[in-house]
Amino acid sequence: MPELPEVETVMRGLKPVLEGRRIEEVSLRRSGLRFPFPDGFAERLTGRRIGNLNRRAKYILVSLDSDDVLLVHLGMTGRFTVFSPAGRQNLGEFYFETAAGEGGDGTHDHVVFTLDDGTRVVYTDPRRFGIMDLFPEAEAPAHKLLHAIGVEPLGNELHGDYLAERFRGKAAPLKAALLDQQIIAGLGNIYVCEALHRAGLSPKRKSGTLARRKGHDPRLDALIRHIREILSEAILAGGSTLQDFAHTDGASGAFQQRFLVYDREGEPCTTCGAPIERLVQSGRSTFYCRHCQK
Structure with missing residues (x-):
């Protein structure tokens, strides 16, 4: 999709x-x-x-x-x-x-x-x-499709304190929390996998562990920065070509050539050389490096 x-x-x-x-x-x-x-x-x-x-x-x-x-x-x-x-x-x-x-x-x-x-x-x-x-x-x-949507990931409403507030007390895995469209709008499976790898955060980590009683874990700021960077890079590259996606002129996106973890199960991590692993979370494939992502 x-x-x-x-x-x-x-x-x-x-x-x-x-x-x-x-x-x-x-x-x-x-x-x-x-x-x-x-x-x-x-x-x-x-x-x-x-x-x-x-x-x-x-x-x-x-x-x-x-x-x-x-x-x-x-x-x-x-x-x-x-x-x-x-x-x-x-x-x-x-x-x-x-x-x-x-x-x-x-x-x-x-x-x-x-x-x-x-x-x-x-x-x-x-x-x-x-x-x-x-x-x-x-x-x-x-509107039924728009009223419950969360903040835009490229907008100023996404910041560390906002995520900490939404994550506080949650046991849901970090990846699942980031894919919750009522928290962040439009963030999908591919780019969450890539952003978590860049941020060095495990997709299995409980999301609430990054929220403090007051303020937030600084790693949330880094995660947000990587989310914005990776989305911006993907937009400049014209998106990723997976199955049927193409531009309005029929051309294909090119960002899939830059994937560090997504769809790279068994291949070496570009950071540490350990094999990229795959697990299924909420029915969707997650790709990550257990050595680099904690």
Whole structure:
């Protein structure tokens, strides 16, 4: 499943294509994805001008001049492809190619947005675990998918005292606590494994051991620094290519080439040379070095 850097990469790729454009047509090839599309979904989008695109956790939020918000979650295999009538375009750090045909006629192409400049933005999702919803912007804070989300890992609200408060008294493993979306928004399995390795903290450590009665263990500050560093590096690298993730231009992310522990079971730790180990926590694979991470 795409994690925060992958979603951020897709959102940044869509921004220069969508912002300021008007939606001329919305073609739905099925009645829904993971959930049914809202009533009047295509009609409510048609003719609307697009404002800002933002990311909240792993959701892409598209503001419209109707004061509605289009929410998109890529699920496990969702992706957008941009088909430009002008051919190859340089849009800042992103390039877009015109593929053969107009696009949107594939078996798994479920939603096609046609813009006022002739560009077609195609949403493809073989497993249909993605989500699209449309709701008034004023309702966003109370939206069922957004209201309980924790702080953004790249924002100033994430700091040592905050984590200490949320971890205090908890026996849950540190990795599980970091993956709790009500504590930190959008932090996923891959980057938690990598950040814990950089911070020298065991994924099995009880999260409460890093919280003190007053203040917090300084290792929380280091952990937060590594979380921010690794997410920023991954965004700059365009995310990680695992299974179906790709940019809006079809290119693959490259951060997986920098993994120090994730998916490296049995390979030597780059710090101490001991073999990387794998264990299962809450049904998910954890990769770590027992010698470097305490």
